[in-house]
Amino acid sequence: MSEVLKIFDIKHKASGSRARTGTIHLPHGDVRTPVFMPVGTNATVKAMPKDFLEEIDFDIILANTYHLFLRPGPDLIKEAGGLHGFSQWKKNFLTDSGGFQVFSLSKLRKITDEGVRFQSHIDGSYHMFTPENVVQTQTKFNSDIQMQLDVCSGWGVERKEAEKALRITSDWLLRAKGEWEKQREAGYEGILFPIVQGNFFEDLRQKSAEFVSSLDMPGIAIGGLSVGEPPAEFTKYLNYTVQYLPEDKPKYVMGIGTPEYILDAVQAGIDMFDCVLPTRNARNGSYFTRRGMLSIKQERWIHDFGPVDPECNCKVCRTYSRSYLRHLFKEQEILSSILASYHNLYFLNNMLKEIRVAIDEDRFEQYRTDFLEKFHQGV
Known part of the structure; x- marks a missing residue:
């Protein structure tokens, strides 16, 4: 699988910073980087027909696993031909794991080593996300890039909570990777990104980055940033984390969408970012x-x-x-x-x-x- 896993070509590296241009090769076309990805939570970017997105010249958009899992459900989306057939957006989809929404929207949730049990914000029904069934769900979506289930801890949490979140996230990654490899053997062509956590503790960040890097996944997401911290802390911990990641992998930071944050991320060597901010604003x-x-x-x-x-x-x-x-x-x-x-x-x-x-x-x-x-x- 080593040849299949090489999805990123670096075109040019800037002098004076980590900024670089490149191309990510995905099942539904190439993605030019650095790239901003519009957020289409429910398989639609709000107020934007897919023709407009094509006209603007986007290569990839996001969809949200939590929301689509609850409505209309992964089986219906699979029946429609995955997200591409369902929405008629024929370029690439990245889907998040739904973990962040579970932790932020659910009225009641319980995180265990097995997974997270949560209550729907729509009707109060109970559901269980595990690393394995989240990969299975995103495979039914036919996501071009899918994310592992992780535990995101916010700004200002105690070290003990950050350590627990990191331990669970790392364990879940190994299980997600195993399930993803099974799906690949069965014909699924999409890729899985692991997520670096560690909150705002340098040694935990380093530990997570080195663990993720050792697994030689196709790309890497940096999580636990843009969660309420001051801008200077965002920049500090982003740059600190990047130094422990392999240069030849595409890197993704979730949830940034202002020019200031984007330029800081590009300067740090980040290739991909997304945010609801442009359409919400x-x-x-x-x-x-x-x-x-x-x-x-x-x-x-x-x-x-x-x-x-x-x-x-x-x-x-x-x-x-x-x-x-x-x-x-x-x-x-x-x-x-x-x-x-x-x-x-x-x-x-x-x-x-x-x-x-x-x-x-x-x-x-x-x-x-x-x-x-x-x-x-x-x-």
Whole structure:
């Protein structure tokens, strides 16, 4: 299986940082890195038809195992031809394990060495996630990348809790890997990413990173970051963790979606990231622009017939004015969420394209400095 496991080619390494460009080879096409992945919790990116995602030029989106497990269920999705047949998004899907949602949404949960028993936030019914059945569920989804079941501990927990979470996560990884290998032997082509944990304790982070690296998996996710810690702590522990991971694997940090965090992650050598923020902000009338975030609800846009971002070439900025977009938002028109989501996702995807060019041309650090200087000026 060693040849199959090599899914990542590094194209160019930047001078002065760990930033690099590359390509991840997946069953539903190549993914250019660094890459931002829109979140499609229920097999749909909110307010975004799949044609829009294709138009913007995304290679991969996310779906959520917890939500899809509860509704409509893995068997129905498998019957429909996996997530690709069900949603008609023909490029790649990454699915998370559902662990984070179990821990954050469930009214009642019990974590044991066997797995996690939890109560549905929808109807109160009880379910059990184990490392094995989470792999089986994501295999039914035909996920191109699936994640292991892990235990995520938040910012500020005691060391004892972090140690327990890491022990269970490591044990679950071995079981998940075994089940994934069985599914591969049965014809499943997707890959499994292990997850580094260890909370905000350097020795636990190192221990987890070295253990994960020793298993020679196709790629690696770094968990337990962006969980409420100050930005400086995020950057510190991200860089600390990366030094213990193999360079030739694609690296993924979950839950980051602002330019500042993305640029920090790229600088640290991260290849993949995702976040609900661009579309959530959009539904709340907040637009990304080169000069920072723009709140479309403000009265100063009533008579402004210019584009949201004069430097953006998306069809929203080419077509609609700040005045009109404000009107849509104030009237709670569905079109407001659609147009704002399109713009925000276009903005981030275009930013990643620029980042890739800057890395290839050995000017990433200058790009990062210039981008952030303008972004922090304010609209």
